[in-house]
Amino acid sequence: MNEDRLKKRYQRERDARKAAETVLEQKSIELFERNQELESFKANLEQEVLARTKEAEKAKTEAYAANQAKSQFLANMSHEIRTPLTAIIGFAEVLLQHKPSPEESDKHLTTIIRSSRHLTALLGEILDLSKIENQKLDLELLRFNLPSLLQDIEQIYQLNCQQKQLEFILVLESVIPEWIVTDSTRVKQVIHNLLNNAIKFTETGKVELHISFEPETKTLKIDVIDTGQGIAQDKQALIFESFRQADTSITRNFGGTGLGLFITKSLVELMHGSIDVDSTLGVGSKFSVTITCKSFEGEYNAFKHKTIVDIKPERIPSLTGNILLVEDTEVNQQLITFNLEQAGAHVDLAENGQQGLEKALANSYDLILMDIQMPVMDGKEAMKAFKQLNITTPTYALTANIMPSDVHEYTEIGFTGTLGKPLELTNLYQVLKQHLQINNTASKNTDQTKSAETLAQDTKIRTLFYNELTKQNLAITESIQSLNYTKLIQSTHIIKGSATSFGYEELTLLAEESLLLLRKQNYEQAIKSCIDLNQKIMGVLNGNSD
Amino acid sequence: MEIAINILLVDDVEYTRELLRSILLSCLNEQKITMTAKFSHSSTGLDIPKRITDEKINLVYLDIELPTTTGLTVLKQIRQAHPDMMVVMVSGESSPDNVTNSIKMGANGFIVKPFNSDRVIESLKAYIKKEYKI
Numbered sequence: 001m002n003e004d005r006l007k008k009r010y011q012r013e014r015d016a017r018k019a020a021e022t023v024l025e026q027k028s029i030e031l032f033e034r035n036q037e038l039e040s041f042k043a044n045l046e047q048e049v050l051a052r053t054k055e056a057e058k059a060k061t062e063a064y065a066a067n068q069a070k071s072q073f074l075a076n077m078s079h080e081i082r083t084p085l086t087a088i089i090g091f092a093e094v095l096l097q098h099k100p101s102p103e104e105s106d107k108h109l110t111t112i113i114r115s116s117r118h119l120t121a122l123l124g125e126i127l128d129l130s131k132i133e134n135q136k137l138d139l140e141l142l143r144f145n146l147p148s149l150l151q152d153i154e155q156i157y158q159l160n161c162q163q164k165q166l167e168f169i170l171v172l173e174s175v176i177p178e179w180i181v182t183d184s185t186r187v188k189q190v191i192h193n194l195l196n197n198a199i200k201f202t203e204t205g206k207v208e209l210h211i212s213f214e215p216e217t218k219t220l221k222i223d224v225i226d227t228g229q230g231i232a233q234d235k236q237a238l239i240f241e242s243f244r245q246a247d248t249s250i251t252r253n254f255g256g257t258g259l260g261l262f263i264t265k266s267l268v269e270l271m272h273g274s275i276d277v278d279s280t281l282g283v284g285s286k287f288s289v290t291i292t293c294k295s296f297e298g299e300y301n302a303f304k305h306k307t308i309v310d311i312k313p314e315r316i317p318s319l320t321g322n323i324l325l326v327e328d329t330e331v332n333q334q335l336i337t338f339n340l341e342q343a344g345a346h347v348d349l350a351e352n353g354q355q356g357l358e359k360a361l362a363n364s365y366d367l368i369l370m371d372i373q374m375p376v377m378d379g380k381e382a383m384k385a386f387k388q389l390n391i392t393t394p395t396y397a398l399t400a401n402i403m404p405s406d407v408h409e410y411t412e413i414g415f416t417g418t419l420g421k422p423l424e425l426t427n428l429y430q431v432l433k434q435h436l437q438i439n440n441t442a443s444k445n446t447d448q449t450k451s452a453e454t455l456a457q458d459t460k461i462r463t464l465f466y467n468e469l470t471k472q473n474l475a476i477t478e479s480i481q482s483l484n485y486t487k488l489i490q491s492t493h494i495i496k497g498s499a500t501s502f503g504y505e506e507l508t509l510l511a512e513e514s515l516l517l518l519r520k521q522n523y524e525q526a527i528k529s530c531i532d533l534n535q536k537i538m539g540v541l542n543g544n545s546d
Numbered sequence: 547m548e549i550a551i552n553i554l555l556v557d558d559v560e561y562t563r564e565l566l567r568s569i570l571l572s573c574l575n576e577q578k579i580t581m582t583a584k585f586s587h588s589s590t591g592l593d594i595p596k597r598i599t600d601e602k603i604n605l606v607y608l609d610i611e612l613p614t615t616t617g618l619t620v621l622k623q624i625r626q627a628h629p630d631m632m633v634v635m636v637s638g639e640s641s642p643d644n645v646t647n648s649i650k651m652g653a654n655g656f657i658v659k660p661f662n663s664d665r666v667i668e669s670l671k672a673y674i675k676k677e678y679k680i
Contacts, residue, residue, distance in 0.1 A: 354642050361645065361656045364664035385649050389656045390672035461568060464561035493611060494559060497638030497659035508660075 080122055084115035125259045132266045139270060143403055144184040146176055146220075147300045150211065153188070157195050157207070164199060167206035173221075174212040178298030180220065186267045187220075187291060193264045194224040194287050202228035205284070218296060219273075222289040230281040239277065240265045264289075317429055319344045321366035321436035326356035326382065327398065328374040332421075336369065336398075339425060343432050353382030360391050367435040368395040369419065372410075380413055387414045394435050398423070465502050466541065468494070473537040480530055488530055489518050495533070510536055548580045549678065552602055555587040556594060556620065557609040557636060563587050565661060566607055566636070573667040591620045595627035603631070605673050607657070610637040610644055618644075621651045632676060634669045 091108040094100065100108065131137040154170045161168035191209070198207045205227030212221045231239060239261050268275045272292040279285035323345045327333050337347045348363065350356035354377040356370060372379035379397060386395060394416040399406070402420040410418050419427055472491040479487040492515040499507035510533040517526035553570065555563045567585050574581045586601055588594060591612040597603065606624065610617035617635060624631055634655035635648045648656055654676075655669040674680060 354645075357645055358642070358658075361665070362658040362662065364662050385645070388649055388652075388654070390654060390669060392668055392672070461561055461564050464564055468559060468561050490611075493638055498559075498562065500660040 077122075077126075081119065084118045084122075087115040088112050088119075125263060128263050128266075129259050132263065137266065137270060139183040139186065141181055141294055142184050143179050143181045143297075145178065146180050147178065149184060149188060153191055153195070153209070157199070157209070160195075160199055161207055164202075166199065166202055166204070169206060169208045171208060171210045172212070172300075173210050174214075176211060176213045176220075176300050177215075177296035178300045180293045180296040182220075182271060182291060182293035186271065190264050190267055190289060190291070191222060191224075193260045194222070194289070197260060198224050198226035198228060198285070198287075201285075202226045213296075215296070218293050220291045220293055222291070223286060224289075225284065225286045227284040230283055230285055231277065231279040232281050236277050236279060240275070316342050317344075317433050317438075319432055319436040319438060322346050322348065322363070323436075324348045324350060324356060324359055324363070324365045324368045324393075326350045326353065326368065326370040326374070326379065328352055328371060332371070332398075336423060336428075339423070339428060340369075340432070343429060343436075345432065345436060353377030353379055353385075357382050357385050357389075360386065360393060361389070365393050366437075367432070368393050369398050370395055370415075372397055372399040372401065380410075383410075383414050396431060462502065465498065468498070469537055470541060473534060473541070476530055476534050476537070480527060480534065483523075483527075485518055485523065485526075488526070489515060492518065492530065492533065495537070504540060507533070507536055507540065547678070547680075548582070549674065551581060551583045551604045551673070553583055553585050554594070554597065554601070554603045554606045555585060556589075556591050556606065556612070556617070557587070558589045558591075558611075558613050559609075560589070562609070562636075562659065563589075566666065569661060569663050569666045570670060573663070573670060591615045591617065594620050595623050598624065598628055598631060604677070605670075606631060606633045607636050607669075608633055610635055610639075610648075618647050618651060621648065621653060625652050632673050 091112050095105055095108055128137065150170065150172075154168070157168045195207065195209065207227075208223075208225040210221075210223040210225065213219070214221065241262060265275050268289050268291060273290040276288045277285060278288070323340055325333065325336055325340065325347055327336065327349070328351050333349055337349065340347045345367075348359055348365070350359050352374040353370070356368070357377070360368060370379045370382060377385075379399070383395065383397075386393075395414070397410040397415045397418045398421060399410075399418065400421040402418060407418045417431065419431065472494055475487055475491045478484070479491065492511040496508055496511035496515055499505070499511065510529065514526055514529040514533055517523075517529055520526075555566055557563045557566070570583065570585075574583055586597075586603075588597065591608075592615070594606070594608075598606070608617045608620055608624075612620070617637070621633055621635070624633055629652075632654045633652075634657055635644075635653045636657045636659065637644050638659040645656060655665075655672065657665050657669060
C-alpha cells in the first residue's frame with residue numbers, strides 16, 4: 001500500500017521532470033533559431049547597407065555624368081550660338097561701315113541669312129528639348145498632302161546636295177496615299193533632321209530618301225541612306241541619347257547640338273513609330289523610321305507621275321497695277337513685295353487686318369493679298385469687314401492652312417481665292433495675270449482713278465473749296481490767339497481731308513502734322529505747326545486771287 | 547431698266563457734299579442702266595430718321611465728324627428706325643475706332659476723304675446690287 005503510493009509519486013515526479021525537460025529543450029531550440037535569425041538579419045542588414053551605398057554611389061555617378069553632359073551641352077550651345085552671332089554682327093558691321101562691292105555684299109548677306117537660319121533652327125531644337133523633357137510635346141494631327149510635302153523636300157534637298165556636290169535621290173518604293181492624317185510639321189522635322197545629318201556627314205557620293213507605305217498597319221516608312229563616314233558599332237546606341245554625339249570631336253568638326261537625333265527619336269516614338277540605324281564605318285549609314293498615321297486617303301502612284309517635281313522656271317509677267325499686301329511677318333513682307341514688284345506691280349503694305357482695312361478704304365487696289373493669322377485683326381475678320389463695307393477688290397487669302405475645309409471656309413467668308421504658303425511663284429503669277437493689266441495697256445485704269453481729281457477741277461467746286469479754306473484759315477488765326485485747341489483740331493481736320501483733292505499736297509501734310517501734334521497734346525509744337533499752316537494757306541489764297 | 551434713287555448727303559462742309567454729288571452724278575452716267583438721282587442734304591445730321599421716311603431716301607452718305615453730333619450717333623438712330631437702309635460712312639479718318647464702330651453699328655460702306663472715286667462708285671454699285679440684284 002505504502003510502496004504503491006511511493007511508486008505513483010515517483011512516476012508523477014518523473015513525468016513532471018520529463019515535461020519540464022521537453023519544454024526546456026523546446027525553448028532552447030527556439031532560442032537557437034532566434035539567434036540564427038538574428039545573425040542572418042545582421043548579415044542581411046550589412047548587405048543591404050552595402051547595396052544601398054552602391055546604389056547611391058551609382059546615382060551620384062549618373063547624376064554627375066548627366067550634369068557633365070549638360071555642362072558639355074551648355075558649353076557646346078554657347079559656342080553654337082556665339083559662332084553664328086559673331087558672323088551676323090561682324091558681317092552686318094562690315095556692310096554698314098565699309099560699304100563693300102555689290103558682289104561682296106551679296107556674299108556677306110548670304111552668310112548673315114545662313115547664320116540667322118542656323119540660330120532659328122537651334123532655338124527650335126532647344127524648345128523641343130524642353131518640351132520633351134517636360135513631357136509637353138503634343139501632336140497636332142492634320143490632314144495633309146503627302147506628295148506635295150515630299151515635293152517640297154525634294155526641291156530643298158536637291159539644292160542643298162548640289163551645293164556640296166552630292167547626289168540627292170528620292171525613291172517612292174510603293175504607292176503612297178495622297179492624303180494622310182498625322183502631325184505634318186513633326187514628320188517634316190524628322191525627315192529634315194535625318195537628311196541634314198546625312199548631308200552633314202557625307203563628303204562624296206549621294207543621299208537617298210526612300211518612302212513607302214503599308215496600308216494595313218497605316219505605317220509610313222522613311223529610310224535615309226548616305227554614303228558618309230558611318231558610325232562605329234559601339235557608338236550606335238549612344239547617338240539617340242540627348243546631348244550625345246558619337247564622338248565629342250564631332251561637335252568641333254561638324255557643329256550641332258547633339259540634340260537632333262534625340263529629338264527625332266522622341267518625335268517618332270510620339271507618333272507610335274520606331275527609329276533604327278544600320279551603319280558601317282567608312283561606308284555609310286541607313287536610318288530607318290516608321291510612323292503610324294491616324295488615317296489616309298487616296299493613292300499617289302509614282303509610276304504614273306514619273307517625276308514628282310517638274311521645275312520650270314516661271315516667266316515673270318510684265319504687268320501693272322496696285323496691290324495691297326496685308327502681312328505681319330517682315331520676312332514675308334519683303335519676299336512677297338519683291339516678287340510682286342518683279343512683275344511690275346506697285347505694292348502697299350499693311351501689317352495687320354486693321355491696317356489693311358484702313359488702306360483698302362482709303363485707296364483703290366487691283367488686288368489684295370491677305371495673310372490669315374495676324375495680330376490685332378486677323379485675315380478672316382478683315383474679310384468679314386470688307387464684305388460688310390462692300391469692298392469688292394479681289395482678295396486672296398495667304399496661308400499655310402490649305403486643307404480643303406480651310407479653303408472652303410475662306411471662300412465662304414468672301415475671299416476670291418487662296419494662295420498657299422510658302423508661296424509658289426507659278427500660282428502667284430497666275431493670280432496676278434488674272435487681276436492686273438498687261439503693261440502696255442496701262443493707261444485706261446489710271447484715267448478712271450483720276451476722275452475725282454478731275455472733278456475737283458470743276459471751278460464751281462473749286463470756288464467752294466477756296467471759300468471753305470478762307471473760313472477755316474480765319475478760324476485757325478482766331479484759335480491760335482485764343483488757344484482754342486478743339487477748334488484747331490476741327491479746322492486742321494477739314495483741311496487735311498480736302499486739300500489733296502485740289503492739288504495742295506503740302507497743305508494736307510502740314511494739316512496732318514498739326515492734327516497729330518494737337519491730338520498728342522504737344523501744344524507748343526502744334527501751335528508752331530498751325531502758324532506754318534496758316535501762312536501756307538494765305539499763300540495759296542493769295543496765289544489764287546492773283 | 548430705269549432706276550430712280552433718292553440720295554441724302556449728310557456733311558457739314560458744303561464743298562464736300564458737292565464733290566460727292568459730282569462723283570456720284572458722273573458715275574450714274576457710266577452705269578449701263580438709266581439712273582436718275584435726287585439729292586438732298588443735311589449739314590447738321592439732325593432728324594435724319596424722319597427725313598429718310600419723309601423724303602423716301604434710298605441711300606445715305608453720312609459724315610462722321612459733324613458739328614453738334616457724330617455720324618456714329620446718327621447711324622445708331624437710323625438703324626433703330628430703318629434697319630435695312632443703306633448707309634455709307636464718310637470720314638477724313640479711317641482710324642481703327644471709326645471703322646470698327648461703324649462696322650459694329652452696321653454701316654454698309656466707308657469712304658475716306660480725300661475721295662477716291664472708285665470707292666464712291668463701288669458704294670453705288672453695291673446699292674444697285676442689293677436693291678435690284680444686278
